[in-house]
Amino acid sequence: MESFAPLLRLFQGMTRKGPGSEASTLRALALCPLPENPVIADLGCGSGASALVLARVLQAPVLALDADGTALDDLWALAQAQGLSSRIHPRTGDLADPGIAPESLDLLWSEGAITHLGWAEGLRIWRELLRPGGVMAITDATWFEDDPPGEARRAWAEWYPAMDTEAGSLRTARDLGLKALGHFRLPRRDWWAYFDLVEAQCLKWEGDESLAEVIAARRSERDLYLRTGHSYGYVFHVLQRP
Numbered sequence: 001m002e003s004f005a006p007l008l009r010l011f012q013g014m015t016r017k018g019p020g021s022e023a024s025t026l027r028a029l030a031l032c033p034l035p036e037n038p039v040i041a042d043l044g045c046g047s048g049a050s051a052l053v054l055a056r057v058l059q060a061p062v063l064a065l066d067a068d069g070t071a072l073d074d075l076w077a078l079a080q081a082q083g084l085s086s087r088i089h090p091r092t093g094d095l096a097d098p099g100i101a102p103e104s105l106d107l108l109w110s111e112g113a114i115t116h117l118g119w120a121e122g123l124r125i126w127r128e129l130l131r132p133g134g135v136m137a138i139t140d141a142t143w144f145e146d147d148p149p150g151e152a153r154r155a156w157a158e159w160y161p162a163m164d165t166e167a168g169s170l171r172t173a174r175d176l177g178l179k180a181l182g183h184f185r186l187p188r189r190d191w192w193a194y195f196d197l198v199e200a201q202c203l204k205w206e207g208d209e210s211l212a213e214v215i216a217a218r219r220s221e222r223d224l225y226l227r228t229g230h231s232y233g234y235v236f237h238v239l240q241r242p
């Protein structure tokens with residue numbers, strides 16, 4: 001298992017820390033029925049790739065929660081630069097216990113972070129935070145094939161053993177009483193945009209022996225995606241608490 005500290009150091013300053021794009025964030029947002037003045041939280045917000053878009057487009061306050069205080073510092077600097085600091089409320093916290101009152105949110109956003117809890121456990125904890133009628137928009141790593149290539153299976157068995165298919169993830173959501181309002185696969189260009197950002201960091205830190213292992217691991221993730229990315233990816237799910 002990879003140690004976390006070198007990874008955080010390598011990713012420091014990255015504006016996006018997982019596959020995604022503003023276009024995909026907006027596509028998911030269009031699927032979300034929202035009241036006026038919605039109460040919003042972005043869980044595992046990183047440096048704000050989606051939180052800043054939500055604050056700008058919805059013109060509403062966004063609670064932006066992450067365990068990584070350095071990423072929140074970067075988010076705060078970006079919010080100030082973009083004139084959004086009055087709407088962004090950064091908070092250091094834990095995805096499993098975010099300290100948000102039950103039934104208080106109209107919109108729970110989370111890109112690339114539910115993997116740290118597992119889909120079923122994450123939905124079970126987070127649905128309690130939604131008001132009746134509230135929605136979650138969440139990306140999660142997902143199998144696109146029932147029989148993926150062995151090397152992809154072996155890698156993801158280590159990274160995310162609970163990874164499910166689209167049908168399996170939808171079944172889990174429904175079993176937890178959530179209504180599926182829509183879902184779509186992140187386009188491959190969202191992955192390549194992310195890998196480009198990662199490679200820029202790898203080049204920046206190349207030669208730092210303490211990061212050699214994480215740099216090699218990032219490059220092999222990209223190579224795995226190149227060979228087997230047809231068999232997995234991220235799915236954006238929009239789910240409503242009835």
Ligand SMILES: C[S@@+](CC[C@H](N)C(=O)[O-])C[C@H]1O[C@@H](n2cnc3c(N)ncnc32)[C@H](O)[C@@H]1O
Nearest residue numbers: 016017018044045046049067068094095112113
């Ligand atoms: C793949 S990154 C995605 C970040 C951001 N949503 C984005 O798309 O750029 C996952 C984020 O989850 C955060 N994270 C991981 N485990 C966490 C936990 N237990 N509590 C809070 N945040 C956590 C990491 O610090 C990281 O910022």
